[in-house]
Amino acid sequence: MTHQVIFTIVFLLTIGIFGYTASKIAAYFRLTRPFPIGDIPKRIGIMLKVAIGQTKIFRFPLVGLAHALVFWGFMIVAFGSIEMVIDGLFGVDKSLAFLGWFYDFMMASGDIFGLLVGVSIIAFLVRRLAMHIHRFKGIEMKKISKIDANLALLAILFLMVSLLGMNTYYLVLHPNNAEGVYPVSRLLMGWFVDVHHVNFASANFWFHFYWWAHIVTIFVFANALPYSKHFHVFMSVPNVFLSRLQPLGKLDNMESVTREIKLMLDPQAAAPTADTEEEIERFGVKDIQDITWKNYLDSLSCTECGRCTSVCPANITGKLLSPRKIIMDTRARMKEIGPLLVQQGKDYDDGRALIRDYITEEELWACTTCNACAQECPININHPTLIVDMRRYLFMEESAAPGELNSMFTNIENNGAPWQFPPEDRLKWATEVDLEVPVMAELQASGRKPEYLVWIGSSGAFDDRYKKVSREFVKILNHLGIDYGLLGEEETDTADSARRAGNEMLYQMQTFQIIETFKMYEVEKIITCCPHDYNTFKNEYPDFGGNYQVWHHSQFLQKLISEGTLKPGSDKFASRKITFHDPCYLGRGNGEYEAPRRVIESVAGTPAEMQRNRSFALCCGAGGGQMFKEAEKGNKEVFIERIEDAIEIQADIVVTACPFCMVMMTDGIKYKNKEETMQNLDIAELVSQSLGL
Ligand code: SF4
Numbered sequence: 001m002t003h004q005v006i007f008t009i010v011f012l013l014t015i016g017i018f019g020y021t022a023s024k025i026a027a028y029f030r031l032t033r034p035f036p037i038g039d040i041p042k043r044i045g046i047m048l049k050v051a052i053g054q055t056k057i058f059r060f061p062l063v064g065l066a067h068a069l070v071f072w073g074f075m076i077v078a079f080g081s082i083e084m085v086i087d088g089l090f091g092v093d094k095s096l097a098f099l100g101w102f103y104d105f106m107m108a109s110g111d112i113f114g115l116l117v118g119v120s121i122i123a124f125l126v127r128r129l130a131m132h133i134h135r136f137k138g139i140e141m142k143k144i145s146k147i148d149a150n151l152a153l154l155a156i157l158f159l160m161v162s163l164l165g166m167n168t169y170y171l172v173l174h175p176n177n178a179e180g181v182y183p184v185s186r187l188l189m190g191w192f193v194d195v196h197h198v199n200f201a202s203a204n205f206w207f208h209f210y211w212w213a214h215i216v217t218i219f220v221f222a223n224a225l226p227y228s229k230h231f232h233v234f235m236s237v238p239n240v241f242l243s244r245l246q247p248l249g250k251l252d253n254m255e256s257v258t259r260e261i262k263l264m265l266d267p268q269a270a271a272p273t274a275d276t277e278e279e280i281e282r283f284g285v286k287d288i289q290d291i292t293w294k295n296y297l298d299s300l301s302c303t304e305c306g307r308c309t310s311v312c313p314a315n316i317t318g319k320l321l322s323p324r325k326i327i328m329d330t331r332a333r334m335k336e337i338g339p340l341l342v343q344q345g346k347d348y349d350d351g352r353a354l355i356r357d358y359i360t361e362e363e364l365w366a367c368t369t370c371n372a373c374a375q376e377c378p379i380n381i382n383h384p385t386l387i388v389d390m391r392r393y394l395f396m397e398e399s400a401a402p403g404e405l406n407s408m409f410t411n412i413e414n415n416g417a418p419w420q421f422p423p424e425d426r427l428k429w430a431t432e433v434d435l436e437v438p439v440m441a442e443l444q445a446s447g448r449k450p451e452y453l454v455w456i457g458s459s460g461a462f463d464d465r466y467k468k469v470s471r472e473f474v475k476i477l478n479h480l481g482i483d484y485g486l487l488g489e490e491e492t493d494t495a496d497s498a499r500r501a502g503n504e505m506l507y508q509m510q511t512f513q514i515i516e517t518f519k520m521y522e523v524e525k526i527i528t529c530c531p532h533d534y535n536t537f538k539n540e541y542p543d544f545g546g547n548y549q550v551w552h553h554s555q556f557l558q559k560l561i562s563e564g565t566l567k568p569g570s571d572k573f574a575s576r577k578i579t580f581h582d583p584c585y586l587g588r589g590n591g592e593y594e595a596p597r598r599v600i601e602s603v604a605g606t607p608a609e610m611q612r613n614r615s616f617a618l619c620c621g622a623g624g625g626q627m628f629k630e631a632e633k634g635n636k637e638v639f640i641e642r643i644e645d646a647i648e649i650q651a652d653i654v655v656t657a658c659p660f661c662m663v664m665m666t667d668g669i670k671y672k673n674k675e676e677t678m679q680n681l682d683i684a685e686l687v688s689q690s691l692g693l
């Protein structure tokens with residue numbers, strides 16, 4: 001009875017303190033902006049795969065296995081903990097034993113996992129304390145973060161020791177009539193406990209000692225977690241369930257900007273109604289009140305594991321940016337200002353903000369939006385969308401973008417290209433070599449509507465190196481008699497880079513204009529050599545009413561090959577070692593890794609892989625607007641780091657499938673003085689050369 005009373009008091013105290021902490025955190029959530037949920041079945045699938053199945057953790061198999069064991073162990077052991085709470089509250093023993101074989105299974109699993117988790121935790125402690133693991137370091141990893149991590153690991157270790165101790169002495173007390181099965185504890189009993197000499201009182205003492213030690217550690221741990229990075233123990237599964245469902249390459253639309261543009265285009269049609277009008281305090285994210293509740297949930301769920309930072313091209317090359325720090329700073333800022341906002345109201349201003357007082361502009365402008373961080377995060381945190389939201393604030397509220405980006409914006413506004421080329425020159429890449437190409441306006445005038453629109457893009461039209469790729473690609477189409485047309489002078493820049501650099505207004509203006517042009521020509525199918533334009537047409541135009549079938553040229557070439565229309569292949573590349581550099585917006589952004597490889601295979605056999613390939617591929621360094629500006633200060637350019645991957649495997653040809661990647665890889669080859677031995681070809685050039693066009 002005393003036992004029952006004490007337990008009830010301890011339990012109620014635990015629930016009370018936890019409830020108080022939870023209500024404080026709930027108040028912080030109320031300070032943030034909405035985040036849409038929807039599509040529950042898809043979310044359940046992601047949760048089962050990523051959270052319960054731990055699939056992302058297994059991207060690095062050995063360490064992944066240890067982490068997965070701890071996670072699964074926690075879930076299994078929780079069954080026994082629930083039973084302990086029922087036993088404690090009702091003064092009974094083994095209250096769930098009536099579940100029969102299921103009970104035996106859960107107890108045996110918990111006992112085995114107790115050992116596995118304990119061993120894994122010891123391995124983690126050794127790694128953290130004795131080995132110099134790069135990803136555990138960084139400016140954001142203050143001493144307190146490390147102490148926090150080590151204390152939590154010790155607490156988990158103690159939980160497992162107490163679990164096994166409790167089970168072992170339970171067996172000593174019930175040698176022949178134990179409820180449940182405990183394989184590990186039975187072994188421990190055989191090895192460590194001299195059953196014949198231990199008396200009942202002593203065994204009873206140790207059983208109750210471990211029982212209380214185990215349950216009190218759980219209660220203390222549960223209440224300490226919300227103040228620790230190990231809050232992810234509670235938060236990671238819900239965070240994965242609430243993952244962003246869109247492809248990684250897609251950015252969320254800013255409806256407030258869409259409304260403004262619609263108003264400009266047609267004041268009557270788009271005039272705000274009571275339903276659509278919402279108070280917009282500011283564009284983008286400056287401080288904690290501008291983030292969504294999902295951003296805050298991300299920050300509470302972050303395990304500080306550093307997987308995101310360890311794959312970030314900016315961080316790898318010595319820049320200030322660390323995606324882990326962005327998330328940790330978000331949490332820290334809420335911790336600082338949250339209580340004051342709750343007390344004083346949402347308009348309270350402490351003269352500080354997330355931007356600049358926590359996250360510098362230099363960090364924000366270093367991001368290539370390559371999505372390697374989001375791909376790697378085991379709990380599906382999406383860093384680039386938050387970074388772009390902060391860039392949106394910097395540009396749209398303060399005009400605080402780097403000068404080179406402002407020039408790019410102005411050029412797109414004035415002449416529809418990021419450089420100072422007029423629209424009239426958009427077809428020069430073809431006309432200057434007398435290459436005949438079908439133009440939509442002329443086709444329409446003669447009453448024809450081609451099946452495909454081939455979108456050349458600004459690089460394809462104006463970049464000297466990529467103009468060659470445009471030529472080779474249309475030569476293939478001409479050779480095969482594909483029914484296509486180009487927009488020529490009517491093409492303009494999609495401003496995809498401007499969007500990623502925070503200029504949403506310019507992006508949407510360009511988008512509305514392009515969609516109108518597409519409407520005029522009744523465009524349904526689009527092919528483009530640029531993965532950035534591919535991504536925006538495919539994933540982002542539907543937000544503006546533009547729905548098309550879109551192919552990246554590597555996908556289109558692969559389609560033609562698999563249909564038997566295109567039959568490349570020659571011995572031209574027989575003795576050359578070919579590797580493929582995955583463009584971020586084709587690979588991670590849209591999950592397309594195979595089409596380019598199948599095309600290379602049909603031309604020249606299986607490509608050699610760089611160590612970082614497919615979803616692990618390193619960015620070329622040009623995405624997210626970086627193409628148009630100097631890189632932030634670091635110890636290396638990203639393109640050099642990437643070309644070193646190709647040099648390491650002694651590739652003769654680096655095949656790319658993106659105009660930005662081509663510029664960067666070509667620069668890398670030059671920088672490393674490898675022009676004699678290494679070549680950079682676009683996948684279209686590889687095919688056209690194999691066809692002898
Ligand atoms: S998107 Fe790429 S560059 Fe930006 S933070 Fe993530 S990993 Fe780093």
Ligand code: SF4
Nearest residue numbers: 302303305306308377
């Ligand atoms: S954001 Fe994700 S990958 Fe990065 S430290 Fe946090 S949990 Fe790890």
